Amino acid sequence: MSAWWSSLSPLNQMFYALAVFFSALFGWQLVSSFSALGDGDLDASADDVDLADGDGDATWDDTDGDAFDQDSESLETFRLLSIRSILAFGTLFSWAGALYLQRSLFPGLALLRALLWGLAGMVTVALFFWLLPRLTEEGTANLDTAIGQIGTVYMDIPEGGVGQIKVLVSGTTSFVRARSHDGRYLPAGTAVRVISRPDSSTLGVEPVEA
Incomplete structure (x- = not known):
């Protein structure tokens, strides 16, 4: 193992280290999400306070309340998904970069391909978590x-x-x-x-x- 690690370039070692780091965070975030552990979610952070304060002007009797709630929900959903998407991007980007560099691919081309993998993962995870609650709501009977x-x-x-x-x-x-x-x-x-x-x-x- 030490011989294999020593044979890697410093850039390749950095990508492998990032891959392990992002994989651990992404895996923990997925487990927390499906368990609905609010205290464990990266989303339940200090940023939530600012968002909640911004919503304080809406009331049940406000004639524009429905539109405001929809805007608020959209912003909240985007913020929620962006955190998981960034983790997905970091995970796939780092793993792809590490593997392409290990195959002695030109660093510039390796980074470009890794970037494409990261963006693909980011979009996929965003769509998944955006659709998941909606699919569940559609099956709600009463x-x-x-x-x-x-x-x-x-x-x-x-x-x-x-x-x-x-x-x-x-x-x-x-x-x-x-x-x-x-x-x-x-x-x-x-x-x-x-x-x-x-x-x-x-x-x-x-x-x-x-």
Whole structure:
């Protein structure tokens, strides 16, 4: 192993080191995402506070509330996906670069091909996580069956705005749009109880007191 490592160029060694680093982060992020571990997500960071504060002007009675919520949700989704996409880019870019360099490909060409692999991975992961909640929502039979259920905030619910929760609907785990019943901010990972259905695609929730 040491002989193999010593035979690599410094640039190739750097790419392999980056590949291991990004692979570990990307794998951990995927596990956290599917487990809906809000505290473990890279997405639940200090950046969320700024986004939540920006949503504070929206209220349930605001005539432009629906449009505002849609814009807020789109921004939140883009921010969420961009983090995972960047990790996917770093993982594929570094692995491709390392392997192409090991095959003695010209460094400039190796970097170009690695860049293409990274961009392909970035787009693929972004599309996957963008489609996943929507495919789940399409299979939702009746949101009324979720009333009384305990769920978990999957995407931050901003103050007075709309986020997303993971909850049982008709016996199936689903990702559903949700509002805080009293308009408070609820971060990802918060345990919540569904208490109402404000409209056809949104649930009203309140935090479960410890």
